[in-house]
Amino acid sequence: MENKPKSFPPQHFEQPAREGEMTPEPEIIRDSYKGADKLKDKVALITGGDSGIGRAVAVHFAREGADVAIVYLEEDKDAQKTKELVEKEGRKCLVIAGDVGDEAFAQKAVQQTVDQFGKLDVLVNNAGEQHVQKDIRDISAEQLQRTFSTNIFGMFYFVKAALDHLKEGSTIVNTTSVTAYHGNKVLVDYSATKGAILAFTRSLAKMLAEKKIRVNGVAPGPIWTPLIPGTFPEEKVKSFGSNTPLKRAGQPSEVAPAYVYLASEDSAYTVGEIVHVNGGEMVAT
Structure with a gap:
């Protein structure tokens, strides 16, 4: 952990x-992360799977034995890189470009995944x-x-x-954010959506529990x-994450294992919960 950067070049x-x-480029998966077939032969669909947390989740799922489909907007090069990383783990990866805010596209992406792999076991709603x-x-x-x-x-x-395709034992994992709890004065609309995702996750979890489909979420810091460099000015990027108790930003490799936990049988008795991965920013849950 000591080798994680505590500041970044302005960009x-x-x-x-x-x-x-x-x-530097984000760390996607630690060399020391050992897969244990926790998602062996499962099929996962990950929105926003081309880079960042979504890419890390895709690669971790692959190391745990899953085939994955990733949905992305237009970042073709990043999506192909994620595909290569998944295939390096010995699993298959389907890349699907489109706008998650288009309901017709969502229906098409899910159908493409099922047509390709024959089923769908895990849905990760991560695009943002x-x-x-x-x-x-x-x-x-x-x-x-x-x-x-x-x-x-x-x-x-x-x-x-x-x-239409999930069944008993399937899982849904939604990405919310620490901003759902703390708010952010320059990301008012974004924070509002993350609060909505929190309520959505808890409500959907209650709705689907009777079907034995578990719904949970992750709230990254x-x-x-x-x-981050696509949102904030250079000086903000330079000090990004330094206000946490750990005095640094986290890496996608440090968040993705939470998704593995929530997608796998390790969390069989976890429903409607949010896992907080935020470097020590205590929040009221």
């Missing part, structure tokens, strides 16, 4: 930022976007609609499409992903 990229442009605005009056209707469409409406669409 900023236009969204959507690409992982290969980042310095954020845009800094210091004054709520600067949040346009277009931005507000876009943020909600990507971050929360897309989750509804993918769950609705997936439920400051994690070094392309969203």
